[in-house]
Amino acid sequence: MQPAVxxxxxxxxxxxxxNPRFEHDACGIGFVAHVEGRRSHRVLEMGLEALRNHAHRGAV
Structure with missing residues (x-):
């Protein structure tokens, strides 16, 4: 793994x-949220799509 810095x-x-001591490569990270904090089925769908797109990295 390459250093993050x-x-x-x-x-x-x-x-x-x-704390910069905890910096590391963030490859394979996904985050989905509604800007106003609302729950929605679309946000759930986008999160599941992100998870499927990371399956090749052992995310599941």
């Missing part, structure tokens, strides 16, 4: 809940 790029400093 590439040469010539500096991480932001530790702030609140963020």
């Amino acid at each position: 590439q040469p010539g790029w500096s991480q932001p400093p530790r702030c609140g809940l963020y």
Whole structure:
């Protein structure tokens, strides 16, 4: 695995809940949400589609 921080790029400093010590590659991450926090069948469908699209990465 390659380090998340590439040469010539500096991480932001530790702030609140963020700690650069825990940075790692985020390949294979999916997140779906309604901007206003509403529940909807469409959001559920999009989440399931994202999961299917990551199956080749062992997500299921």
